[in-house]
Amino acid sequence: MPSRTLPEAFAESRRAFIEAGGNTTQSLGMGRIIGQIYALLYLSPRPICLDEIVDELGVSKASVSTAVRQLAGWGAVKRVWVKGDRRDFYEAETDFGAIMRNGVLDVIRKKLSTAGTQLAKIEESLKAAQASHNGEANEELALLAARLKRAKKFHDKLNSVLGSSLLEHLL
Amino acid sequence: MPSRTLPEAFAESRRAFIEAGGNTTQSLGMGRIIGQIYALLYLSPRPICLDEIVDELGVSKASVSTAVRQLAGWGAVKRVWVKGDRRDFYEAETDFGAIMRNGVLDVIRKKLSTAGTQLAKIEESLKAAQASHNGEANEELALLAARLKRAKKFHDKLNSVLGSSLLEHLL
DNA sequence: CCTTTCGTTCAGTCTACACTGAACAAATCT
């Protein structure tokens, strides 16, 4: 028979871990529920259904529904079917490296991509300016062109680093 | 004499670049002013004083004051003294790699560090639980211990990757 | 010494977005 202090001490560690997960994702700009849900699943020995998450965390079903889908979207959580139960169950992907490779890096790449789109638009707009200027020397214009080129170069470098398998190999 | 369309086309490119900077930093969870200020300085052939930034961007002096200090904090912007002018002038650090190494990575490392602190606290709390339990086998407790260990291991891995000069060499 | 010019600070406002509640759709059971 377990001692009386065991359950509380265990529950406390568990609660702290879940809270830490929430703090982490919140500090990264995604809400705190995301991290809490992942932590909860990460510590669970068995798949958990949506309503159980709701009870455990004391948040709305709507939040859990959307958050869980996000997590599944980047492979941090997997849907699991339990026989004889029509509810959806979820379990955590415990391989952090896999989550990084499949999910997180994609998010970063996407942000980089939108930045690249903006740079391309500016480059076009700049070409128009250079065309209408046609041969005249203009200090500011030349600087803008040079700096834009630099920015694009760095953008490409980031892209290649993120695209290379080197980074994935590290995680 | 410059053609009439040159100034507008130039200004448009410039405006778009500044806006792109704002969009980028905003999408990264830091405000949009930060990126706008950096972009403005990045495109300027000469150091710029605080009030000029205020005029150019149409934001409050308070915002510029704090934002500029943040930028200077992680080496993205340098204070410059102009002789015969007691105002503070600023210019951009144009080496993105240097900004990454000196500023951005430190921010990430700091976030990692606070996460590590939380993990350490949980580990201690868990040790207490294990002590009071003293020899009994408990599935949940064992799982929590195992998963915590995994989490710490990954945390350490991230730390070493960020600490290694390899990453800095890439940027 | 008073005035002016700059930069910072801080209490308050505004805004983006995480989060909620209730209505809804879909699937299963009786």
Next chain:
DNA sequence: AGATTTGTTCAGTGTAGACTGAACGAAAGG
């Protein structure tokens, strides 16, 4: 078929934090 259970959606709320305005302090000029 209706009734019940389960997940999603969406308009609305709450809130964290970016941003502002006014008051302040510090430094230089008159």
